[in-house]
Structures are given as C-alpha cells and as structure tokens.
Amino acid sequence: MVAIRRSPFSLRGLSRSACSRAFYTSTRRETEVTIGIRREDPGRIWERRCPLTPEAVNKLVSEHDVEVLIQDCERRVWRTSEYLKAGAKVHDTLEPAHIVLGIKETPLSELLTSSIPGPASHVGGPQQLPRMHVMFSHTIKGQLYNMELLSKFLAEYHAPGDSRPRGSLPWLIDYELLLNPDGKRSVSFGWYAGVAGVLEALNALAHTHLELGVASPLLYTPRPHTYPDLESIMTVMRDRVFGVIQSEGFPAGVGPLVIGITGKGRVTEGTRHVLDQLPNVEYVSVDRLQSLVYVVHALPEHYLQRRDGGRYSRDDYYVNPDAYEAHFHTKIAPYLSLLLNGVGWSPGFPRLMTNAQLRETLEVTLNMGARGKGRFACVGDISCDVQGGLEFLPSPSTLSEPFFRARPEGLPAHLPGVTMMAVDILPSALPREASQHFSSRLMPYLTALIESRRSRGQGVDNEKLGAVMKAVVARDGVLAEQHRWLQTPLGIWKASKEAGAANIGAGVVPKKKVLMLGSGMVAGPAVDEICKRSDVRLVIASNSLAEATRLATDRANAIPLLLDISNKDAVERLIEEADVIISLLPAPLHPPVADLCIQHKKHLVTASYISPAMRSLHERAIAADVLLLNEIGLDPGIDHCSALSLIDSLREQKKEIVSFTSFCGGLPAPEHAEGIPLGYKFSWSPKGVLTALSNDARFRLNDKKYHLEHDELLTHYFPDVPLSDVLKFEGVPNRDSLSYASVYGLHSLQQLRTLLRGTLRYPGFCRLMGMFKAIGLFESQVPIQLSDWSSLARQALEHRLGTLIMDDAASIRSAFADLIPDASDCETLLDALHWLSLIPSSVVGASSGTTQDSSGQLPLIPTHGTPPIDLFAALLAHKLRFQPAERDLVVLAHEIVARPASAATGADEEVHRSSLIAYGNESASAMAKCVGLPVAFAALQVLDGKVKGRGVQGPTEREVYTHILGRLEEAGLGMKESVHKQTGSSVEVTLAQHMEGGYRV
Known part of the structure; x- marks a missing residue:
C-alpha cells in the first residue's frame, strides 16, 4: 500500500x-x-x-x-x-x-x-x-x-x-x-519556448509523415510536458530519436530532413539547443538549399528585399518596413520539411508568408515530383502571432491538441494545406x-x-x-x-459592443444587426450594399480574420470577427445576437445554421439551392415564425426573379404562355477563354460540374417530351443557342425542367409546347467533355493508382476498354483512335489531353496544333487509389482556374412565346425576351455581383419586415422578386426586355430543329 x-x-x-x-x-x-x-x-x-x-x-x-x-x-x-x-x-x-x-x-x-x-x-x-x-x-x-x-x-x-x-x-x-x-x-520565456516548440513541432512532423505513408524516428520524440525536467527529455531524445537516426538514417520516402529556422533571439537559441544534438547535423546557407541539407538558419537579409530592388539594411528596414517585401516563400520554404518560426511580427511590417505565398509554395513543392514529397508540410510557429507573420495561422493550438491542418480560405482543393503546431503557452510544457x-x-x-x-x-x-x-x-x-x-482596434471592439444602438439625431435609435457567416468571393458586393445603411450593423464572421477585416475596412458599421464554424457555441451566440443571418458558407453547412436560426427565431438568407435537408425544416420554421429564404443568388436566384416577373407581366396582358426556355452560364470573358481546352474556367467545384454532366435531363420541346439518360446528355446538347449576334454559345439541358411548371405557375405540361432550362457554354465544350467522358475520365467507382499525371488518360481508357494499353505513343494513339474514329475529333482530344498534362508529349508529336500549358506545376498525386473523376477534377481545378487579372462573364436569357389567351391555336405569337449580360471588373467579378447583391437586397428587405412568407422559401413571392429586380436595375444589373413577332428564328425554333433532326454528336 x-x-x-x-x-x-x-x-x-x-x-x-x-x-x-x-x-x-x-x-x-x-x-x-x-x-x-x-x-x-x-x-x-x-x-x-x-x-x-x-x-x-x-x-x-x-x-x-x-x-x-x-x-x-x-x-x-x-x-x-x-x-x-x-x-x-x-x-x-x-x-x-x-x-x-x-x-x-x-x-x-x-x-x-x-x-x-x-x-x-x-x-x-x-x-x-x-x-x-x-x-x-x-x-x-x-x-x-x-x-x-x-x-x-x-x-x-x-x-x-x-x-x-x-x-x-x-x-x-x-x-x-x-x-x-x-x-x-x-523578461521572457523565449529560450524555453524554442526548446518546447521544436519538440512539439517534431511530433507534428512525425504525424505528417505518417499521413504520407512513412513512419520516421521522430515518432519517439517526447512530449515535453509529460516529463519532469529537460534533462530527462534530452536523454530520451538522444537514446530513442537521435540514436535511431544515427544508426539507420532518415527514411528516404520523406528525406532528407530539412529544417528551417527563423529569428535571432532566445527562441532560436532554444531551438538550436535541441537541433544541435541531431546526429551529423549540418548548418548550411540559404544559397545551398537545393542540395542535400539538414538545417538552415534564415535571417532577414536572406529573404527580405526592398520593393525597388535594393538590398536589406536593418536600420532602413525598421524605419521603412513598408518599403520591403519577403521572398521566403520562393527562396526557402519549398525546400523545407519543417519550418520553425521564431521571428516576431508587428502590424505594418511585411509578413514572413502570406496566404497567397503559401499557395505559391505548395504549388512549387507539387511540381518538384518525388523531391517535393513532404516539403513544407509542417510548420512549428513558436512565435504564434495569429494571422501575423504567417498569415495562414488562424488560431493557436493547445498542449491537449498541439497541431492541426491549416487551409486558408481560397486555397484550391488540390493543395494539401500545412500542418501547424502553434501552442501559445509552449514554456508551460517546461514549467x-x-x-x-x-x-x-x-x-x-x-x-x-x-x-x-x-x-x-x-x-x-x-x-x-x-x-x-x-x-x-x-x-x-x-x-x-x-x-x-490601439484606439483603432479599441474602436472596432467598441462598435461591436454598441451594435445594439447608435446615436441618430437627438435620440438613441436601436441598430439592426445582420450577421454574415463567411467571407468568400461573393461577399464583397454584399458587404458594400449592406453597409450603405447607417441604421444597420454588419458582423462579418469568418475563419479568415484578415479577409473579414479587409471587407470591413473603411466601413464604420462593419465588424470583423474570427469564427470557427465548428464551434457551435460561438455560432449560436452570434446568431442569438443578430436580427437576420446571411450564410455564405458551403451549401452542406446551411441546414445546421438554419436549425440554430429556428431555435433562436432568426431569419436566414442563402444563395444555395433548397436541399432535402433544408426542405425538411419547413414545418419547424413555420411553427417558429421564421423565414429560411434560399435560392436568392444568380442561378438559382435572378433567373427565378426575372422569369416570374415576365410571366406576371404577360398574365396581366391577358397573354397565354405556350413556350418557356431559359439559359444561364458563368463563363470566362471571351478573351480569357481563347486557346484553352473547353473554353472554360472553373469558378466552382470542377467535380460538381462533371457530376452535373452525368445527370439525367427532362424537358419538353415543340410538344415532345424528352428524357435524356446521363450517358446521352453530352450527345444531345444544343450546338447553337442563338442569344447574341457577337458571342456564340452551345447549351446543355439542366436536370428536370418539367418541375418548374408548378414553381412558375405555368399551365399543365399538356398545354405547354416547350419548357426547357439549360446551361450555357462556349462552342466545343460539350463535344470535348463528351470525349473525356467516353474515354473513362468520369469513372467514379473504380480507383486507379497514378505514377504521374501523364498516365491518367491511358489508365482511364484501360479501365473503360477492359484491356491493357502499352505505354508508348503508337499504342496510345491507336487505342484512342479505336474509340474516337473521327480523325479530326481524335486529334482535338489528344491536343486537349496534352495541354492538360494527361498524356505524354510524345503522343501528339511536333505537329500538334496546341502547346502544352506552360505553368509546369501540377497537383500532388494521391498516394492511394483514386477514381478517375476525382483525379480529373483535381487537375481541372488547377489548370483551369481564374488568374487574378482575368475577368468573368455572366449570361442569363429567358425566351417566352405567348399569344392572346382567347386566341385559337395557330394565332399570331409573340416572342418575349429578357436577358442579362454582365462582365466582371477590378472591383468585383460578375459572379460576385450577381450573387452577392441579391443576397444583400433580400437580407435588408427581410430585416425591414417587408417579407411576410415563412418556412423554407425561394424568391417566388411577388414582394421578394419585384424588389430584387428593382434594386438590381439601380445597380446596373437590370434585365433587358424585348418583344417581336414569331418569325421562326426564336431560340425555341432553333433548338427544336436540332432535336427533330435527330441531332447527335
């Protein structure tokens, strides 16, 4: 005992x-x-x-x-x-x-x-x-x-x-x-932060190596807080970690072990106290990073440079910090296994790495092939300045959960993010x-x-x-x-505390409060619009405080807040304090937010389609007297509003609607679509685009009902949708058009000659996508293991044909020619696959009409078997993404054919057209304006109590869609309407001719 x-x-x-x-x-x-x-x-x-x-x-x-x-x-x-x-x-x-x-x-x-x-x-x-x-x-x-x-x-x-x-x-x-x-x-704990920080970071790096399929000796690094003193910790390090590295070396799968350290103070001294005991450790200069190295100590003069090209001077730097920029992300970061950041940061000074620079670094490591495996996969941020020197640090970690994966907003899906160890009380591990x-x-x-x-x-x-x-x-x-x-951040905090009231005139008038969850690409126009109202306080809650702060800059009634959406208590508290909630979060997160809105009797506005999970909340929302307003962006959103408005107008004229067609598309501007496969760039999930092209479609056209199976969709597209005298478009039927007869209050289907909704693309998109699908790139069930990206098309085709294809140019060309017998089409396909890096250059030869994408940087190849559709989507996201200087285009067009309600069949018909063409500019993309502005208009209308509907709704009530359209008109996004007699040149007639002619590709 x-x-x-x-x-x-x-x-x-x-x-x-x-x-x-x-x-x-x-x-x-x-x-x-x-x-x-x-x-x-x-x-x-x-x-x-x-x-x-x-x-x-x-x-x-x-x-x-x-x-x-x-x-x-x-x-x-x-x-x-x-x-x-x-x-x-x-x-x-x-x-x-x-x-x-x-x-x-x-x-x-x-x-x-x-x-x-x-x-x-x-x-x-x-x-x-x-x-x-x-x-x-x-x-x-x-x-x-x-x-x-x-x-x-x-x-x-x-x-x-x-x-x-x-x-x-x-x-x-x-x-x-x-x-x-x-x-x-x-007076500081810096030395002990450095010692504890390197130990915790080595633990995090060991976990990252496991994710890459490698067990390294770093797995045995002791957690410092579990030992009584530093001497016992270092005994274990020498015996169980350094000793194994000494005798067995470091695993080749993630080696060599390259550690970068920053800073010159006590943190760095503590860090080096541990690293100096590594066996055969070699300290090298920055200019030797591309060779076999172990530890590099990066000082400011190695990565800071004046913007005018001048060299780093410490005295000048502290006087003129805004004249400098950091090149750490190109000179050092891509070669590191682990960064131990011990350099401090203050506002006004350049960051060691920004979110955008993290993206560049990860792109570089992916392009390094086998040498890039495990590079810049882990950071030990001992300084722990949240969204400071390393902008992508969203929050500290704890000794209970010392590391996490950081993925700043906007990081493409094909990039893996970075493991962060950022415990903010590291010295407490050695108390x-x-x-x-x-x-x-x-x-x-x-x-x-x-x-x-x-x-x-x-x-x-x-x-x-x-x-x-x-x-x-x-x-x-x-x-x-x-x-x-500090009066500036104090003022922001004070504004948040006083969000419930504002001094207006001689009295105190309560301010209305809008909570915006998310700060993505469409948030800017919405923030601008809401903040025009002096009686409204907008709280922008985001997982990126830097982005939320940028949106709130120069707007006295906007408050940026850092929010982890997984923190239900924090989300619930914000919802409870608001009057109306806007959710710009990913669509799957809307229903949980809606559930909290119902609990606290708050109205919600989103731009997403009504999902089954959202629809299931309808009765509860009605019982709570809550409006959950969805589908108030572009498509869905403006398309609903404009269609319903035009239909209302025709009914008031005693007109009978006999045909309804509607097409919408978000595209790159024509000048940015030239010379690239598909003539398209992705502003949303490529897999979502590919999946949509694998859905069935139902529509009615010229008194005939069509049901296209998923494998027919890309062979029954419309090669000419005549919406513009300048731009040429093709169209794809969009899922179930027939359900919109009830949504829009149209006649029964038997009384409608045409009911069709479709998606617009530039010519060539559907034909090429159809060939991509034909060779197996849409396969979602059978995983394949790539050795390099240039083998994806061949391996997908092997599974599609069920036969082995030799890995040489002649065999590959022969296999594709067997499936795509038209020689011209086959060459088009091969050129596109080459541009996308999906086949070797030898397959297309010197006579190819296109040049391979020159970016040269490819996503990381998964280490496990992955279905072709996921691999293809990852590559498309990388290759066909919008660049910062490029602008986009939104096209929306309705065509309604109507005749007098009392007229007999065959009477003169009128073609009514309603259209919107919008280009993005340097202030906002067209998509951001066409999604963000309707969201803001709707939220303010709900806030003012001018929407009476309750439950789960779309913008189908007149009080909503007329208001939205009016505000869009004021913003320069009004629909342009015209009417003329039916002459045989309408969209309906053109599409019907294609289908009735048995048009198949």
Missing part, C-alpha cells in the same frame, strides 16, 4: 474563505508594499507557470519588507505550501495587493480595477494609489479578442457616473515591453525551469518598482525603473503615447 504524505501546509479541505482567514491578516505598515500572485485562468488547463519562485518570494519578504499574497492553485508547478513556507500568505481575491503579477492575461471577471491605499504621503495620511497589473496582456498588437481587457484600464470606457479620478485607475504593464538597454527583451528563469529576470525590475512605491523611494534602480515605465501600456486612464494607435 502506498501512502501519500500530505504537506503540513496543505490547503485541501479548507474553503477559500477559510484559507484567507487562516493565512492572511492585514498588518500593512506605512513602508509596506503588497504583491499579489494570481492563479492563472482556470480555462488554461496546461498553464502551470508562476512569475515568482518560492525562493524569490522569500527574498521579497525577508530582504525587501514586502507582503506577498498568493491565490491557492493546485495546478501550479510549485505547491501553495511551498510559498507559505517562503513567507507568502494565501488570499482569495488579492484585493489588498498594490502590484498584481500573473503570466497570461487576467480573466475579466477577476480583474481588480479599484484603487488601493498606499504609503503615507508627504502631506500626511495614506494616499490612494492605482493598482498595477503586470502580465503578458496580448493587447499591444491590437488583438481584437483582448480589447475588452484593455478597455478596463481606460477612463473613456468606464461606465457613466464613474467619478474616480484618472490617477486611481489601474495600470497595465506588459512583460513583453520590458527591454534591456540594447532594445532586446529582458519549473521556465519559471525559475523568468523569476530571476523579473526580480530586478520588480524590486525597482516596489522601492519606487514606498514613501521615500530610496535605493531605486533608476535604469530598471525606467524600463518598467516604458513597458506601461496604459496609466492614469489613458494609453501610453507609443500605444495610442
């Missing part, structure tokens, strides 16, 4: 009030200063550090005549009993303390803001002194999530009626600002040694501050006291001069 001996000073079994009575009784003398040591935030379960050791406390009590109070905490690295033996006293609230010390920021509920009696002044009697809080406040870079904490130290944010003099308000002192005379931080170091560095500053607060202030170290004064963020109710710029 094992007996656990209790300390005679154990506080177990005593209530906190009993602890206070037992160990604290005020005996303050005039010369005495009281120090308080906080327990850290209970929510930070791994935070075990303490700013002062028991030895330091004993010195303060015995040598400096200081009273030390400490809050009881059983998680702290030293037990409370050890502090009691050192001379401290337990106190529950620390209310008597003049100076309150903690490590991380104080929870708002525990922050002491009252003043406190101090030593007697020279005029006699005790003076009221402001309390001083010393901590890593995480406010000095404008962190929005801590602006409320900062506001507690500022007079302008105090409640009305608070009559305290400014001099009695608390001070905020930040450890991060305590500097040596040489300008370097003097005893880290606290001992920190305490020893803090003591000289603390004693200087203590002596300065005594009545006579004798024996003060003025150098140390001056450093403390420079570390003050706020004093006497105002920000220190160098921190006045």
Whole structure:
C-alpha cells in the first residue's frame, strides 16, 4: 500500500474563505508594499507557470519588507505550501495587493480595477494609489479578442457616473515591453519556448509523415510536458530519436530532413539547443538549399528585399518596413520539411508568408515530383502571432491538441494545406525551469518598482525603473503615447459592443444587426450594399480574420470577427445576437445554421439551392415564425426573379404562355477563354460540374417530351443557342425542367409546347467533355493508382476498354483512335489531353496544333487509389482556374412565346425576351455581383419586415422578386426586355430543329 504524505501546509479541505482567514491578516505598515500572485485562468488547463519562485518570494519578504499574497492553485508547478513556507500568505481575491503579477492575461471577471491605499504621503495620511497589473496582456498588437481587457484600464470606457479620478485607475504593464538597454527583451520565456516548440513541432512532423505513408524516428520524440525536467527529455531524445537516426538514417520516402529556422533571439537559441544534438547535423546557407541539407538558419537579409530592388539594411528596414517585401516563400520554404518560426511580427511590417505565398509554395513543392514529397508540410510557429507573420495561422493550438491542418480560405482543393503546431503557452510544457528563469529576470525590475512605491523611494534602480515605465501600456486612464494607435482596434471592439444602438439625431435609435457567416468571393458586393445603411450593423464572421477585416475596412458599421464554424457555441451566440443571418458558407453547412436560426427565431438568407435537408425544416420554421429564404443568388436566384416577373407581366396582358426556355452560364470573358481546352474556367467545384454532366435531363420541346439518360446528355446538347449576334454559345439541358411548371405557375405540361432550362457554354465544350467522358475520365467507382499525371488518360481508357494499353505513343494513339474514329475529333482530344498534362508529349508529336500549358506545376498525386473523376477534377481545378487579372462573364436569357389567351391555336405569337449580360471588373467579378447583391437586397428587405412568407422559401413571392429586380436595375444589373413577332428564328425554333433532326454528336 502506498501512502501519500500530505504537506503540513496543505490547503485541501479548507474553503477559500477559510484559507484567507487562516493565512492572511492585514498588518500593512506605512513602508509596506503588497504583491499579489494570481492563479492563472482556470480555462488554461496546461498553464502551470508562476512569475515568482518560492525562493524569490522569500527574498521579497525577508530582504525587501514586502507582503506577498498568493491565490491557492493546485495546478501550479510549485505547491501553495511551498510559498507559505517562503513567507507568502494565501488570499482569495488579492484585493489588498498594490502590484498584481500573473503570466497570461487576467480573466475579466477577476480583474481588480479599484484603487488601493498606499504609503503615507508627504502631506500626511495614506494616499490612494492605482493598482498595477503586470502580465503578458496580448493587447499591444491590437488583438481584437483582448480589447475588452484593455478597455478596463481606460477612463473613456468606464461606465457613466464613474467619478474616480484618472490617477486611481489601474495600470497595465506588459512583460513583453520590458527591454534591456540594447532594445532586446529582458523578461521572457523565449529560450524555453524554442526548446518546447521544436519538440512539439517534431511530433507534428512525425504525424505528417505518417499521413504520407512513412513512419520516421521522430515518432519517439517526447512530449515535453509529460516529463519532469529537460534533462530527462534530452536523454530520451538522444537514446530513442537521435540514436535511431544515427544508426539507420532518415527514411528516404520523406528525406532528407530539412529544417528551417527563423529569428535571432532566445527562441532560436532554444531551438538550436535541441537541433544541435541531431546526429551529423549540418548548418548550411540559404544559397545551398537545393542540395542535400539538414538545417538552415534564415535571417532577414536572406529573404527580405526592398520593393525597388535594393538590398536589406536593418536600420532602413525598421524605419521603412513598408518599403520591403519577403521572398521566403520562393527562396526557402519549398525546400523545407519543417519550418520553425521564431521571428516576431508587428502590424505594418511585411509578413514572413502570406496566404497567397503559401499557395505559391505548395504549388512549387507539387511540381518538384518525388523531391517535393513532404516539403513544407509542417510548420512549428513558436512565435504564434495569429494571422501575423504567417498569415495562414488562424488560431493557436493547445498542449491537449498541439497541431492541426491549416487551409486558408481560397486555397484550391488540390493543395494539401500545412500542418501547424502553434501552442501559445509552449514554456508551460517546461514549467519549473521556465519559471525559475523568468523569476530571476523579473526580480530586478520588480524590486525597482516596489522601492519606487514606498514613501521615500530610496535605493531605486533608476535604469530598471525606467524600463518598467516604458513597458506601461496604459496609466492614469489613458494609453501610453507609443500605444495610442490601439484606439483603432479599441474602436472596432467598441462598435461591436454598441451594435445594439447608435446615436441618430437627438435620440438613441436601436441598430439592426445582420450577421454574415463567411467571407468568400461573393461577399464583397454584399458587404458594400449592406453597409450603405447607417441604421444597420454588419458582423462579418469568418475563419479568415484578415479577409473579414479587409471587407470591413473603411466601413464604420462593419465588424470583423474570427469564427470557427465548428464551434457551435460561438455560432449560436452570434446568431442569438443578430436580427437576420446571411450564410455564405458551403451549401452542406446551411441546414445546421438554419436549425440554430429556428431555435433562436432568426431569419436566414442563402444563395444555395433548397436541399432535402433544408426542405425538411419547413414545418419547424413555420411553427417558429421564421423565414429560411434560399435560392436568392444568380442561378438559382435572378433567373427565378426575372422569369416570374415576365410571366406576371404577360398574365396581366391577358397573354397565354405556350413556350418557356431559359439559359444561364458563368463563363470566362471571351478573351480569357481563347486557346484553352473547353473554353472554360472553373469558378466552382470542377467535380460538381462533371457530376452535373452525368445527370439525367427532362424537358419538353415543340410538344415532345424528352428524357435524356446521363450517358446521352453530352450527345444531345444544343450546338447553337442563338442569344447574341457577337458571342456564340452551345447549351446543355439542366436536370428536370418539367418541375418548374408548378414553381412558375405555368399551365399543365399538356398545354405547354416547350419548357426547357439549360446551361450555357462556349462552342466545343460539350463535344470535348463528351470525349473525356467516353474515354473513362468520369469513372467514379473504380480507383486507379497514378505514377504521374501523364498516365491518367491511358489508365482511364484501360479501365473503360477492359484491356491493357502499352505505354508508348503508337499504342496510345491507336487505342484512342479505336474509340474516337473521327480523325479530326481524335486529334482535338489528344491536343486537349496534352495541354492538360494527361498524356505524354510524345503522343501528339511536333505537329500538334496546341502547346502544352506552360505553368509546369501540377497537383500532388494521391498516394492511394483514386477514381478517375476525382483525379480529373483535381487537375481541372488547377489548370483551369481564374488568374487574378482575368475577368468573368455572366449570361442569363429567358425566351417566352405567348399569344392572346382567347386566341385559337395557330394565332399570331409573340416572342418575349429578357436577358442579362454582365462582365466582371477590378472591383468585383460578375459572379460576385450577381450573387452577392441579391443576397444583400433580400437580407435588408427581410430585416425591414417587408417579407411576410415563412418556412423554407425561394424568391417566388411577388414582394421578394419585384424588389430584387428593382434594386438590381439601380445597380446596373437590370434585365433587358424585348418583344417581336414569331418569325421562326426564336431560340425555341432553333433548338427544336436540332432535336427533330435527330441531332447527335
């Protein structure tokens, strides 16, 4: 039986009030200063550090005549009993303390803001002194999530009626600002962050290697917080990790192991302490990165360059940071297995890597072939500046879950993202040694501050006291001069807090609040429109704070917020505080959001099709008096609104509708469609496009009902849809057109001659897609394993034909010719496959009419068997994506044939046309405007209580679609309408001629 001996000073079994009575009784003398040591935030379960050791406390009590109070905490690295033996006293609230010390920021509920009696002044009697809080406040870079904490130290944010003099308000002192005379931080945990950070990052890298199919010796790297001290950790590293690497080498599948480190301070020193013990470690310069290397120490002069081409100068850089840009993503990142980032970042300075640069780096690694496997797959961000030096760091990680996969918004699906280790309390993994170091560095500053607060202030170290004064963020109710710029993030926070009301005129009028979930490509026009309303407050909640902040810039009534959509509590809280919710999230996420809207009786607006899951919420939404308005973008959206409006107009004219055709397409502008296969670029999921081309289609055309099976769709397309005298289009029937007879309130199908909805493409799209499908690239069931992209078409065709095709040019050409007997079509197919890198160059030969795509960078090939359709979609997403300078085009056209309702069949008919042609520009794409603006118009209409419908709805009520169309007209996106007599040249007639002629490709 094992007996656990209790300390005679154990506080177990005593209530906190009993602890206070037992160990604290005020005996303050005039010369005495009281120090308080906080327990850290209970929510930070791994935070075990303490700013002062028991030895330091004993010195303060015995040598400096200081009273030390400490809050009881059983998680702290030293037990409370050890502090009691050192001379401290337990106190529950620390209310008597003049100076309150903690490590991380104080929870708002525990922050002491009252003043406190101090030593007697020279005029006699005790003076009221402001309390001083010393901590890593995480406010000095404008962190929005801590602006409320900062506001507690500022007079302008105090409640009305608070009559305290400014001099009695608390001070905020930040450890991060305590500097040596040489300008370097003097009180920090940096060395221990570096040691713990490299260990955690090696663990994350080992996990990343497992995902790549390789078990490396790094799997045995110890988690630092599970060992009692650093010596025991390094013993394990030498025996179980470095020893295995020494004897067996590093796995060739992800080798060589290339580690990059940044920074020049204590973080880097701690990092190198571990890395220096790697066997056969070699430190190399940046210019040798393309050879076999292990560790590279990248300094600013290696990757920073003036925008005008000038070289890096440290003095010039700190004076003119905006004149510099980082090239880390091209010079260094693509060659690294692991980046250990120890360099700090501040607003106004160039980032080490942006989101866009991450994308470039990952593209480069994919193009490196086998050499690129495992490159830039893992980052240990020891500095942990959220969306700072590494913009793609969305949030810190924890010791419980130390790493995660980061995928910034807009990263293409074929790019794998990067594993991030970004624990924000790394030194707490080594709590005893880290606290001992920190305490020893803090003591000289603390004693200087203590002596300065005594009545006579004798024996003060003025150098140390001056450093403390420079570390003050706020004093006497105002920000220190160098921190006045924090008024901007404080203003954003304040606006968020005051979202419920705004001063308008002489009174206070409640502001209406719209919550936008997501900040994707269509958000910009919606934000612009909503923020035109001064009586509306818009909260933009996104997984990219940088993107949300960009959208909110220069808009006083927009508030950017960082949101993890998987955090249901956070999402629910935001929904509860809003009046109307806009969801720009991926379509599968709409139903869970809608469910929360029903629970909190809030209206929802989305641009997506009504899914079965959304439809199932209809009755619950009606019971809750909630509107879930969907299909209010472009297609679906504007197409519904304009069709219903035209149909209404014809009915009012006593016209009978006998034919309805509608086509819509989002395309690249003609100048950006030339010279590329399909004449198309993808603004949404390529697999979604391919899947749509594999659906059945039902429609009615010239009194005949058609049902095309999925394998007939691309052989029964319409090669000429006559919508423009300038642009040529072809069309594909779009799923089930017949269901729209009821949606649009048309006659029964027997009374309609034509009912057809279709999708527009440039000529050649369907023919080429049909051939892609014919050779097996749409296969979704049978997985194949690629060795390189140029074998995809051959392997897909092998499965399609059920026979082996030799891997030589003649055999491949012969196999394709057997399936595509028309020689011209076969050459077109082979040229397109070559451009897409799906067949070897030798197959097309020197006489090919097209040139292979020159980008040269291809997606990573999956390491496991994958169906051809998924491989094909990944490659299309990469090859046929819009570039930043390219513009898009939206075309929407309805044609309705009508005649007088009382007229007999065969009477003169009129062709009514309604169309929209819109191009994107540098401010927004056409798709963004055509989706974002209707969403905004609808949301504001719902917000104003002008939509009476409830339940799951589309824009089929007149009050909705007439309003949307009117607002689109004002925005320059109005539908153009015309009418003429039926002459045989209508869209309906042209399409019918193709079908009746048995048109097949």
